[in-house]
Amino acid sequence: MTSRDERRPGLTERQLQIVELIARGCSNDEVGEQLGISPRTAKAHCDVLRQKLGVPRRRQIPAAFRALTGEDPLALAQEPVPALAGIGG
Numbered sequence: 001m002t003s004r005d006e007r008r009p010g011l012t013e014r015q016l017q018i019v020e021l022i023a024r025g026c027s028n029d030e031v032g033e034q035l036g037i038s039p040r041t042a043k044a045h046c047d048v049l050r051q052k053l054g055v056p057r058r059r060q061i062p063a064a065f066r067a068l069t070g071e072d073p074l075a076l077a078q079e080p081v082p083a084l085a086g087i088g089g
Contacts, residue, residue, distance in 0.1 A: 008069055010052065016076050018045045023062035023073035 011019070014035070021031045031042040046058050053064035062073040 011049075015045060015049055015052075018042065018049060019061055019065050019073050020076040022046070022049075022058065023065075 008016070017035060018031060021034055026034065028039040028042040028046065031037075031045075032039040035042070046061065049061050050056065050058065053061055053068065055061060055064045065071070065073045
């Protein structure tokens with residue numbers, strides 16, 4: 001059986017964070033703010049992700065990730081998203 005890591009096409013932990021934030025609808029500015037990187041660095045990560053996942057557009061990254069891995073890109077976070085933390089409690 002294929003492990004979860006084997007299905008991911010050489011994506012780094014940082015790139016997985018970016019995939020999740022793109023899936024959440026974050027802009028490069030917002031990705032940068034969330035991860036403590038510049039928007040330009042966020043864009044560079046997106047460019048590499050587009051290349052690795054074989055898609056021409058940034059917005060296609062989450063769907064390509066799901067198609068390749070079978071994983072929900074919104075479920076990549078190991079901690080709750082700050083905006084949702086504390087809801088329902």
